[in-house]
Amino acid sequence: MSTERQRRIRNFCIIAHIDHGKSTLADRLIEMTGTLTQREMEDQVLDTMELEKERGITIKAQAVRLVYTDENGEEFILNLIDTPGHVDFNYEVSRSLAACEGAILVVDATQGIQAQTLANCYLALDHDLEIVPVINKIDLPSARPEEIKQEIEDVIGLDASDAPLISAKVGIGIEDVLKAVVEKIPHPAGDENAPLRALIFDSYYDPYKGVICYVRVMEGTVRKGTKIRLMASGKDYEVNEVGIFTPKYLETSELKAGDVGYITASIKNVKDARVGDTITESERPAKEPLPGYRPAIPMVFSGIYPADSAKYEELKEALEKLQLNDAALTFEPETSLALGFGFRCGFLGLLHMEIVQERLEREYNLDLVTTAPSVIYKVIKTNGEIIELTNPTNMPSPSEIDYMEEPIVNASIICPSDYVGAVMELCQNKRGVFKNMEYIETTRVMIHYEMPLNEIIYDFFDALKSRTKGYASLDYELAGYKESKLVKLDILLNGDPVDALSQIVPEERAYARGRAIAEKLKEIIPRQLFEIPIQAAIGSKIIARETVKALRKDVLAKCYGGDITRKKKLLEKQKEGKKRMKQIGTVEVPQEAFMAVLKVES
């Protein structure tokens, strides 16, 4: 049962691999439908964060309402939900998908389907979304649209015979995309009079309005004054405002089943309006929440410290503010002998971690020292106690440990068949267990491995890219825990252990990694006034040693001609460099040393 209003609505998102043209297509759709004037348009208009534009990625979901008039003069409302595309944000993606009836699948006519696209595409199929394939970048000389169509049919099993051939960059075929959206994607349904059920697919914190919930109304109606309840958190609020995205916020009188829009209700914290939660009415609650809610679970942990220890409070406030908008970020205070006071932070993945770090540094102007990321290890002690270990420093002594477990993921890698050998060798080196391999077309394969997560968060992705000349793509999902022989690798500078440099590593790798880290640190730590021994140790056993020789010469030979300013600038630069060092005992250690220790090939 659906109303005439609903028949004129389409809710959809765009699925694409990074750089396949998702944001550009979104820009063109917005332009074509006259949603924004030329003057208001800018590139990647939906990616509002500076960081998103710079990296060409989408971190937070966005939505925009497009009004499209077809050739018969019929008007349709197209709600485009722009989703993040990275594996770190899989859950967020799944909620955005759940808010839609269909998805445009953008495939690069020169590159074909990638692991990430495929993963999101399967996710969309899981949500019963109608998928509209679109072949982009057909203006490029190396475009091979017919092969790509075949690939879409073979790999995903979608009919791609009439897929629009477009170039979002130069604006070819955009009208065809809009037409296909209207024709192929089902309109929403849902009883406007039933008890309210609205899915939160993202939420933002606004200092004036409180949390702005981005919602898709599945059933019922919500308007200003409606008393609502968030079903997961159980909290009640009164709606202050509802509206739609133009893409700016535009207040409307109500949102009804099938609509995409926003709700504000003086909610103080995004934690109380988490992605995936269901909004219902307090007085007439729905029997069941919408399916699929789960709280975000951090998988990767790292210590974040202010470079200047006087900035601890500032860092704390910045993290609190970021958390207002990022329910997946967790943090708790910790202390390091080497780095002082800081926080152990939990992230969805490495990209999430990098984003948080960059935002702290840029938006809050903080200078940070970050320790190598770690996963959560399970330590089963001889007394039966189980510890979830997120900081290597807290690992109990070997005599107290019965055994340890580490998280495992199912990884899928798509690459040209020429690189199968290289990829398999890499996965094997990273303790991967081969599962199976399938050809997705004559020259491309998809390889499945079971791998320890901690191998992936090290330099895996970089290594994969370099071994496949950038042609491989990766996707993975958590697959539980497995028993593993792990040891704590300590690093000593000038004879003293530096807790922030400790790592948990597989026993069989400890020697190689210890050597590699010592060598790497020798490169990174600048020569100082005295000789600095660098040692790697397991327990009390030294397994590697390198030495940073004492500095012998640091002179400005000439100083005349009166250009004192330039000499001073050189010295200031040197001083600036010193300030970016962390003083550990008598040794000055560059901040990047703490991260660099994980990017070593062993």
Next chain:
Amino acid sequence: MIRSLYVHIPFCVKKCLYCDFNSYSMSSGIQDEYVEYLIKEINSLGIDRFQTIFVGGGTPTILSLESMEKLLKELSKFSPMEFTLEANPGTLDDDKLKLMNSYGVNRLSIGLQAWQDRLLKKLGRIHTLDGFLNSYNMARRHGFNNINIDIMFDIPDQSFEDWIETVEKVKGLKPEHISAYSLIIEEETPFYDMNEKGLLNLVDEENERNMYWFVVESLEAFGLMQYEISNFSIPGYECRHNITYWLNEEYIGVGAGAHSYVSGVRYSNKKGVKSYIEGIKTGNAKENITFISTDDEMSEFMFLGLRMINGISKERFNQRFGVDIYKVYSREIEELKELGLISEKDGFIKLTKKGIDLSNQVFVKFLRG
């Protein structure tokens, strides 16, 4: 009181491969025009006496006899006590030396760099050893009795033996003053690019320091006493002009790209020859104007003063800033003493030998912020 004037001549026959100074290879027509405007700038200073004048470059001796005469005539009006001109081998002749003499130039600074022709070629110098000896002897014949010779170590392909030969032979010429530098690979020079490509065979730090301490000991034994990190002289022949900089006193620089420090402000002239001339025409040749705060002034006082072998006089600090040096820098001074980089004796704080090798490490300590 402003005691020192620097005059920049931004022209060379050809730029040396390591040189990042403000200098260009330009026609004599432009050189003559430049001197006109230079004199204009000098006339606009409104000062009638300087104790020291240093005409540097580039290659001041590249100028035509006519231009040189105009310039020296103008400068001689300041009746300087020390009047130095940089003279490069290959551009010096009897007429020019006569001219210099007649206008009161009383100190010459001649760049030799190395005794070996193969190294001179490597550096991109335009002269040979013989060319240098010709110029030097000519200058002596004209009665110049205060001559500096520049020599350089850490030159690509230079062996320790080459360096010893340079030092010993130059000593044999009995100059009153020697500047001994290690080659610095500066950005935006041909050497920089060559070094990036690994084409320069440079000695390691250890050998570089050995070369340095060799020249220090060898010259001092000969009576050429070290008075600054890179400068040596017979006592009484120290370069007063350069000491102005190291004492952080005021000076004025005229000419393209020349720097000035007057009344707590540092600034420079426009760098390019054309933009400088344009600037003088329109009365707007200054740029990079920087006000020096007391904090900055103290840092500069420290890192310039410590370049001198005698170091910094605590009393001079007190006189200049009206505060005891220990009130401002007690922590820094103590730390550096502890590290063996500076020492204190008879009211002077100075670099130790180790402190000279690591002088930047000392200087940065005195920067604020």
